[in-house]
Amino acid sequence: MARYIERGAGEIAALIAREGLDYLQTKAVFKAARRMAGLTAPKPRRGAPARLSLEEELRFIDHAYAHSGPVGLMMQTLLETGTRVSEFVALRIEDVSLAERIVTITAGKGGKRREVPIRLELARLLALHIGKRRAGPLFPSREKGAGPYPHVYSRQRIGQMVREVADAAGITKRLYPHLLRHIMATRLLALGLDITDVQRFLGHDDIATTGNYAETSAATLRRKFDQVTAPGGRVLVQVIAANHGAPAAAFAADLLGGSRQSC
DSSP states (O other): OHHHHHHHHHHHHHHHHHHTOOHHHHHHHHHHHHHHTTOOOOOOOOOOOOOOOHHHHHHHHHHHHHHOHHHHHHHHHHHHHTOOHHHHHTOBGGGEETTTTEEEESSOGGGOOEEEEOOHHHHHHHHHHHTTOOSSBSSBOSSOOSSSSTTBOOHHHHHHHHHHHHHHTTOOSOOOHHHHHHHHHHHHHHTTOOHHHHHHHHTOSSHHHHHTTOSOOHHHHHHHHHTOOSHHHHHHHHHHHHHHOHHHHHHHHHHHHHHHHHO
């Protein structure tokens, strides 16, 4: 391959010199040649989604509640349900089962329906927020709005609220509603929830999309490392991490933890 590239580069260089092409002209020639050959640039590989540290996450929620109770509950619900902002603004009281601790997304991406479990604490806060209401927007807006349902927040307004709270909390990372969904997915995986369950929680059609969150995080490795109680096992995992990286170390910790439990 190296010889082929060298030979091809030499032929192209001779052509450029013979035709007297300048730098910009050669760029245009190569662009046209790639187009004629049907060549396109490969799509960049998506890296691990950005996330907040646990301290930043708690600070974000604290400042949301410091702004007002409703804003705090909105930000907490948006984070803990992992909903898309379009799904969040469409939530209605009828979609919430406090007894079952389930929030139903009636029109997710592609018009699909799914059920999202919520923590007992959030269910209690939502019960106080809903009160005696039986229907209508879960989080009504004071503004009438222009959508099919009156007094519903727009996606843009929710994004603005997220940024305002982040600024007040002194968070310098770019924070937006969908990043809260990323944060929840990463947290669930770090806590050990199976990736297929996280897929259902998020409403992903393709598990490969969920896999974008499955990069082995420090929290995941720490949890698995703590499962290895024998000093020899800890040393082995450390050696594997140093030589082969965190994913291999996490796998080794799983094996060691499993063998320990089966003894």
